[in-house]
Amino acid sequence: MASSRVGPIEVEGVGKRFRRGVRHDSLRDVIASWFSSASSRDTAAAVPRDFWALEDVSFTVAPGEVLGVIGANGAGKSTLLKLLTRVMRPTVGRIRTSGRLGALLELAAGFHPDLSGRENVFLQAAILGMPQREARRRFDEIVAFAGVEAFIDTPVKRYSSGMHARLGFSIAAHLEPDALIIDEVLSVGDFQFQARAYERMRQLARRGIPVVLVSHQLERLAEFCTTGIVLERGRVGMTGAVRECTAWYVSRAATASAPDPDAAVHLERIVLDGSDDVVSGQHVTVRIVGQVRDASRLASVEPVGLRLRSLGTGEVVSVTSSTRCGVPITRAGAFSLQVTLQCNVPAGPYAIEVHPWDRERERTTQPSLAATITVRDGASFVGRVQLNPQMVLESS
Amino acid sequence: MPLARLTREYLDGRELLWQFVARELRVRYHQAALGLAWAVLLPALFVGGAALLRPALTGAAPGGSGALDTAIRGVLWSGFSAAIAGGTSSLIANAALVGKVAFVREMLPLSAVLAVGVDMLVGLTVVIAWRLVAVGAPSWNVLWIVPVVLVLLLLAAALALLLSAAQLFFRDVKFAVQAALTAGVFVTPVLFGVEELGRAGQWMQWNPLTPLLEGARIAVIDGESLLHRGAGGGWWDPAALAATAVGALVLFGIAAVLFDQLEDRFAERL
Numbered sequence A: 001m002a003s004s005r006v007g008p009i010e011v012e013g014v015g016k017r018f019r020r021g022v023r024h025d026s027l028r029d030v031i032a033s034w035f036s037s038a039s040s041r042d043t044a045a046a047v048p049r050d051f052w053a054l055e056d057v058s059f060t061v062a063p064g065e066v067l068g069v070i071g072a073n074g075a076g077k078s079t080l081l082k083l084l085t086r087v088m089r090p091t092v093g094r095i096r097t098s099g100r101l102g103a104l105l106e107l108a109a110g111f112h113p114d115l116s117g118r119e120n121v122f123l124q125a126a127i128l129g130m131p132q133r134e135a136r137r138r139f140d141e142i143v144a145f146a147g148v149e150a151f152i153d154t155p156v157k158r159y160s161s162g163m164h165a166r167l168g169f170s171i172a173a174h175l176e177p178d179a180l181i182i183d184e185v186l187s188v189g190d191f192q193f194q195a196r197a198y199e200r201m202r203q204l205a206r207r208g209i210p211v212v213l214v215s216h217q218l219e220r221l222a223e224f225c226t227t228g229i230v231l232e233r234g235r236v237g238m239t240g241a242v243r244e245c246t247a248w249y250v251s252r253a254a255t256a257s258a259p260d261p262d263a264a265v266h267l268e269r270i271v272l273d274g275s276d277d278v279v280s281g282q283h284v285t286v287r288i289v290g291q292v293r294d295a296s297r298l299a300s301v302e303p304v305g306l307r308l309r310s311l312g313t314g315e316v317v318s319v320t321s322s323t324r325c326g327v328p329i330t331r332a333g334a335f336s337l338q339v340t341l342q343c344n345v346p347a348g349p350y351a352i353e354v355h356p357w358d359r360e361r362e363r364t365t366q367p368s369l370a371a372t373i374t375v376r377d378g379a380s381f382v383g384r385v386q387l388n389p390q391m392v393l394e395s396s
Numbered sequence B: 001m002p003l004a005r006l007t008r009e010y011l012d013g014r015e016l017l018w019q020f021v022a023r024e025l026r027v028r029y030h031q032a033a034l035g036l037a038w039a040v041l042l043p044a045l046f047v048g049g050a051a052l053l054r055p056a057l058t059g060a061a062p063g064g065s066g067a068l069d070t071a072i073r074g075v076l077w078s079g080f081s082a083a084i085a086g087g088t089s090s091l092i093a094n095a096a097l098v099g100k101v102a103f104v105r106e107m108l109p110l111s112a113v114l115a116v117g118v119d120m121l122v123g124l125t126v127v128i129a130w131r132l133v134a135v136g137a138p139s140w141n142v143l144w145i146v147p148v149v150l151v152l153l154l155l156a157a158a159l160a161l162l163l164s165a166a167q168l169f170f171r172d173v174k175f176a177v178q179a180a181l182t183a184g185v186f187v188t189p190v191l192f193g194v195e196e197l198g199r200a201g202q203w204m205q206w207n208p209l210t211p212l213l214e215g216a217r218i219a220v221i222d223g224e225s226l227l228h229r230g231a232g233g234g235w236w237d238p239a240a241l242a243a244t245a246v247g248a249l250v251l252f253g254i255a256a257v258l259f260d261q262l263e264d265r266f267a268e269r270l
Helices: A027-035 A037-045 A077-084 A117-127 A132-146 A161-173 A191-206 A218-224 A242-254 A295-300 B002-012 B014-030 B037-058 B066-088 B095-100 B107-135 B140-169 B173-184 B199-204 B210-222 B238-263
Strands: A009-019 A050-061 A066-071 A092-096 A101-104 A179-182 A211-214 A227-232 A235-241 A265-273 A277-279 A283-292 A301-310 A316-321 A333-342 A348-358 A369-376
Touching: A009 A077, A050 A077, A050 A092, A050 A227, A050 A235, A066 A077, A066 A218, A066 A242, A077 A211, A101 A161, A117 A132, A117 A161, A117 B014, A132 A161, A161 A191, A179 A191, A191 A211, A191 A218, A218 A242, A218 A348, A227 A242, A235 A242, A242 A348, A242 A369, A265 A301, A265 A348, A265 A369, A283 A301, A283 A348, A283 A369, A295 A301, A301 A333, B002 B014, B002 B238, B014 B037, B014 B107, B037 B066, B037 B107, B066 B107, B066 B140, B066 B173, B066 B210, B107 B140, B107 B210, B140 B173, B140 B210, B140 B238, B210 B238
Parallel strands: A066 A211, A066 A227, A101 A179, A179 A211, A277 A369
Antiparallel strands: A009 A050, A009 A092, A227 A235, A265 A283, A283 A333, A301 A316, A301 A348, A348 A369
């Protein structure tokens, strides 16, 4: 069980400012600048501009909650991780955690290549703040989990990169933290080790501590996390249930960033009819509400384009449209369209994305609206496509 | 209360400190085939060099106790300069760690100094053994070496904290430190003592290292107590040693606070 020091991770109005470019990187520059007031004019042009890697970020992760952090490269995920793990301090705002903080990132940063695996276990444990007594007590467990028993007295420079990473993960994963921060570190190791690593993380999360996970593998996030947060250029773009966040992130990344004010068609909303939980092969229905603003331009515009996107992979698995389905939307004014889809897809999270499509300019004219569904395994097939197998026994 | 917080942080970091010191020593010795021989080699060079060089410079008979004087001062001086050099580059040498993991970073420069302290202990043992053979067993006053070495390490630790942090902000601190250490040997009584240097020696009394180097000589080689004014040939003043000790303590306090203040920006500067 987790210790009594467990509390939420609280992030309040956090911002982190970096200076782009460094004014003086050496003593020589500093001394030179004392003597030449003229050159200070020149350097004024090179005065660093501030750059906010994170701005006004707030969230709380309650004990037992697993928060997935989603965002494109450069969205501020790494900065957030460094702030959460106290490698850096925020420029503004506050971050509060309680008890011992475990971090599954930079797993082998403290390893020294010339030292043996054994020596590195104790070194790395000390760096992570594990008392040596505890490290001695858990030593066998750590080594066994990493599966490097036979090489524990070999210098780690002779380890394969997988062994290196496994030992690093194993040490960090045996910390018994009161809060856990995980980076996408598990792309290391073979798939068997990844499965064990996830199982270990799940065990840790189940102890009722707050967990933050950063990953680009949306499927993993959707499976592992309870809630999500999407970072967009340093700001919080979206928070909520993890599925909603991955859907929002994927559809946003895939479509126009701002609505076109002159668009002939505007879609207002997409509503799911019934449950978002579908068994593979069954039907799901959505209702799309929109408005034709300029009927004269409908010839070059597809009023309702629809894509089914896997949130696990980000891949669009099927595309259709109102025209393809033979539904004429020709008159100006509001319309409502009912769409029924047979979910002949394997289990997983999906987003049904809709948007008007400009055929001439080959782009969407507004950000996609999306409804998310979870397709569940009907157990009738294995593979990538649901064939709705129907088998009749004619003789036996 | 920042001082209470800092004290707690240093106490929390002690296991890490030993791990870092152990890492330093293991890498230096346990892999190298010559092992401890490296630590013995340096004082041997000082003693041998001094035994050959001093008579040539002073016209005295070769092999006198002057060689031992130079050896003990040399061990302390080279320890001090190695500690400063190692301490200065300790953060940048562990950039991957400092930039990515939160830990008590003060332990890196401190461990660099302590690891050199271990080398210094080996060197001092060699010098004391030599004294035993050459001029007989030292008196109990040899124990004065303990506070002298502790003050030397404290001073080195304070400078290592300051310089290692400065190195992250200014890339050329390392070169400035090297230059200062190279110049330092000319204003520190290493090869010759204060007494032997005459007027130059009087100036060197202002060097905070002088009471440490000469104190070590007086305690170990002359076998006199450091409490007696005028010990070791006339000029010794216990107040000078006390001043260095207090100065080192104050500097360490300032260095610890400054390091703590700057620490927030380390990860950004790497």
